[in-house]
Amino acid sequence: MFPMPVEHWKPLNRRIYKLSLPIALLIWLLPMIAVMVTSIRSTEELTEGNYWGWPKHFALWANYHEALTTSPMLHYFFNSVMITVPAVAGAIALAAMAGFSLAVYNFRGNTALFATFVAGNFVPIQILMIPVRDLSLHMGLFNTLPALILFHIAFQTGFCTLFLRNFIKQLPYELVEAARIEGAGEWTVFFRIVLPLIRPALAALSILVFTFVWNDYFWALCLTQGDEAAPLTVGVAALKGQWTTAWNLVSAGSILAALPSVLMFFAMQRHFVAGLTFGATKG
Structure with missing residues (x-):
């Protein structure tokens, strides 16, 4: 019967599946992770061009408060x-x-x-x-x-x-x-x-x-x-x-x-x- 349960797959296919699933999940979540990280990044870092690096200064409260009030x-x-x-x-x-x-x-x-x-x-x-x-x-x-x-x-x-x-x-x-x-x-x-x-x-x-x-x-x-x-x-x-x-x-x-x-x-x-x-x- 198709689709076959994962438990009945060949060992190699199961291993490939277990390795590819986290990679696919990471690729799918990458845009959302980038948006979440950018939302806590300070304006100074964006001005300096730090778009993809890990934030040096977290501006969680300031950004969300400004987005709501301004x-x-x-x-x-x-x-x-x-x-x-x-x-x-x-x-x-x-x-x-x-x-x-x-x-x-x-x-x-x-x-x-x-x-x-x-x-x-x-x-x-x-x-x-x-x-x-x-x-x-x-x-x-x-x-x-x-x-x-x-x-x-x-x-x-x-x-x-x-x-x-x-x-x-x-x-x-x-x-x-x-x-x-x-x-x-x-x-x-x-x-x-x-x-x-x-x-x-x-x-x-x-x-x-x-x-x-x-x-x-x-x-x-x-x-x-x-x-x-x-x-x-x-x-x-x-x-x-x-x-x-x-x-x-x-x-x-x-x-x-x-x-x-x-x-x-x-x-x-x-x-x-x-x-x-x-x-x-x-x-």
């Missing part, structure tokens, strides 16, 4: 929270109802509608830049938080529906029939039967969508102008000066911007793994 980072952080939380909640709610309908009900056009959700995930987001920007201008939503919230809900719902429809489809249909026989309505079946059973999938999907929306830079740059509605990703880019750039402050801001999604993943890691492996085995 720019509206807290305002950007608040905007990111106000964008991400409603977008995740809205996308998950709509996708759960749409996935339930596509998985449970057999109606005309079910397959075509599901194929539309699938096809929408293959549309390159770059080609939507001009129409979405023009639409936000015509609707009077440009450079506002609702513009980003509505767009992320619309764009993430397709992927979430595809994800949840497949999970709900794996549930025993007899549970739905038994609940209907007992007199439960469709909303009761949805809230009392289906949602508790797909809770691991909802948790895993919430983490994924939170990461997508929180780390978004492309649409935040297209649909905002200035600091009023800019999220944290655009705020970090604003730390770059016109003539010179304090890369230690940019690195410190990048670390601060990445912390919420990293902390959420580790806090929800057990649910995330359970959601990804939900339905993978029988019995």
Whole structure:
């Protein structure tokens, strides 16, 4: 059976695997390590050209304090929270109802509608830049938080529906029939039967969508102008000066911007793994 467990590999292959894995991990983490080291490097060392050496003087508190106080980072952080939380909640709610309908009900056009959700995930987001920007201008939503919230809900719902429809489809249909026989309505079946059973999938999907929306830079740059509605990703880019750039402050801001999604993943890691492996085995 493929893939073969590592314990069953030939000794030479196992040795090569054990040697190459730390090297691959180091290469993968190297950019993040460089950003973390730069975030604690003093401005004097950067001026002297010490970009890759180990810092002689640590400026951890000074850099992070300056990144938070000399720019509206807290305002950007608040905007990111106000964008991400409603977008995740809205996308998950709509996708759960749409996935339930596509998985449970057999109606005309079910397959075509599901194929539309699938096809929408293959549309390159770059080609939507001009129409979405023009639409936000015509609707009077440009450079506002609702513009980003509505767009992320619309764009993430397709992927979430595809994800949840497949999970709900794996549930025993007899549970739905038994609940209907007992007199439960469709909303009761949805809230009392289906949602508790797909809770691991909802948790895993919430983490994924939170990461997508929180780390978004492309649409935040297209649909905002200035600091009023800019999220944290655009705020970090604003730390770059016109003539010179304090890369230690940019690195410190990048670390601060990445912390919420990293902390959420580790806090929800057990649910995330359970959601990804939900339905993978029988019995």
